[in-house]
Amino acid sequence: MEALYRKYRPRSFSEFLNQNQAKIVLQNAIEKGKISHAYIFTGPRGTGKTSLARIVAKSLNCPNRSGYEACNSCPSCEAIDKGTHMDVIELDAASNRGIDEIRKIRDAIVFRPLQGIHKVYIVDEFHMLTREAFNALLKTLEEPPENVTFILATTDLQKVPPTVISRCQVIEFKNFSQNDISDLIRKVASLEHLRIDEKAVEILARRANGGMRDALAMLEQVVRFSHEKTITSDTLQEALGLIPTGVVTDYLTALRSGRAKEAMDLIDRIYYEGKDIEGLIHSTLDHIEAKITENFSEELVELGDRLISLLRELRYAENKRVICKMISARIASLFVKESATVE
Numbered sequence: 478m479e480a481l482y483r484k485y486r487p488r489s490f491s492e493f494l495n496q497n498q499a500k501i502v503l504q505n506a507i508e509k510g511k512i513s514h515a516y517i518f519t520g521p522r523g524t525g526k527t528s529l530a531r532i533v534a535k536s537l538n539c540p541n542r543s544g545y546e547a548c549n550s551c552p553s554c555e556a557i558d559k560g561t562h563m564d565v566i567e568l569d570a571a572s573n574r575g576i577d578e579i580r581k582i583r584d585a586i587v588f589r590p591l592q593g594i595h596k597v598y599i600v601d602e603f604h605m606l607t608r609e610a611f612n613a614l615l616k617t618l619e620e621p622p623e624n625v626t627f628i629l630a631t632t633d634l635q636k637v638p639p640t641v642i643s644r645c646q647v648i649e650f651k652n653f654s655q656n657d658i659s660d661l662i663r664k665v666a667s668l669e670h671l672r673i674d675e676k677a678v679e680i681l682a683r684r685a686n687g688g689m690r691d692a693l694a695m696l697e698q699v700v701r702f703s704h705e706k707t708i709t710s711d712t713l714q715e716a717l718g719l720i721p722t723g724v725v726t727d728y729l730t731a732l733r734s735g736r737a738k739e740a741m742d743l744i745d746r747i748y749y750e751g752k753d754i755e756g757l758i759h760s761t762l763d764h765i766e767a768k769i770t771e772n773f774s775e776e777l778v779e780l781g782d783r784l785i786s787l788l789r790e791l792r793y794a795e796n797k798r799v800i801c802k803m804i805s806a807r808i809a810s811l812f813v814k815e816s817a818t819v820e
C-alpha cells in the first residue's frame with residue numbers, strides 16, 4: 478500500500494488546497510519571471526511546504542508551462558515528481574545537518590542546470606543545519622548565481638539566524654482548518670473506496686492539529702489495522718489506541734459532579750487495559766474544548782485548566798497511574814466543595 482500522504486500529495490497549484498497567500502505570491506513570480514533566488518517557507522508540519530516547493534520547481538523547469546502551471550506530463554515534471562531530476566535537489570537537514578552537503582551545493586551551483594532550465598534546491602527543516610553549514614549557505618545567498626533558487630523550509634523560524642532571513646523572501650504557511658482536513662479525509666476515503674462515518678472524520682480532523690500529513694497517516698494506520706472498508710469511530714479509536722468517547726465523558730462527568738472514587742476507578746481501568754493515561758487527559762481536554770466552543774462554560778474552563786496542570790505533572794512522572802488518581806480525586810473534591818458553597 479502506497480503511503481496515502483504521498484499518493485494524494487498535490488501535484489499542481491490547482492490541486493493544492495489553501496495557503497492562498499503563498500500560492501498567489503509564487504504564481505505571480507513565476508508568471509512574471511521574477512522568481513527570487515531564495516525563499517523561506519515557514520509554518521507548522523504538514524502544511525504543504527515541500528509539496529509547494531516541488532510544484533514551484535516543476536513550473537520553473539517545465540518546457541510546456543502554461544501561465545504558472547506546469548504540464549505535469551513531460552519528462553521534467555515526471556522526474557521532479559519522482560525525485561530524480563538532476564537540477565532539483567532535495568535535502569533534509571533533520572537527518573543531514575552537515576556542512577559538506579552545503580559545500581557541495583555551493584560548489585555545484587556555479588555550473589549551469591544540467592537537465593532543465595532552473596536549478597532548485599529544497600532544504601527541509603533547514604533550521605537544523607549546523608552553524609558552519611549556515612555560514613556556507615549564507616555565502617551562497619550573498620552571491621546568488623543566475624537560474625538558481627533556494628527554497629528553505631522550516632517549522633521553526635526562530636532558530637534561523639537573522640542574517641539568513643534578511644536575504645530570503647519569507648512565505649508563511651498556516652495550519653489547515655478542521656473543515657479543510659475533514660474535506661480531504663472524506664475525499665481520500667471515497668477515492669480509496671472506504672466508508673467512514675462522520676464521527677470518525679471529526680476525531681481524525683481534530684487530532685491532526687492542522688496538519689494534512691498527520692491526518693492521512695492516521696487514516697492509513699486505521700486502514701492497515703482494521704482491513705475493513707468501513708471505518709467507524711470505534712474502529713478508529715481502537716486502531717489509534719485512543720480512549721473511547723464513552724470513557725472520556727464518564728471521566729469528565731465524575732470530575733464535575735465530585736465523584737472522586739468513580740474517577741479513580743476509571744483511571745485504574747484505563748491503566749490495566751494497557752491504554753495511555755495521558756491519552757485520557759488529552760482526549761478529555763479535546764472534549765472540553767469542543768464543548769466550550771459550542772457553549773461557553775466558566776466551570777469547564779476551570780476544569781480544563783486543572784487538567785492542563787495535571788498533564789504537566791504527568792509528563793516526567795514515573796508512576797503516572799498513582800499521580801493521575803490523586804490529582805483527579807483532588808480536582809473532583811474541589812467541585813464538591815464549590816457546588817456545596819453555592820447551594
Ligand SMILES: [Zn+2]
Binds near residue numbers: 539547552553554
Ligand atoms: Zn512539464
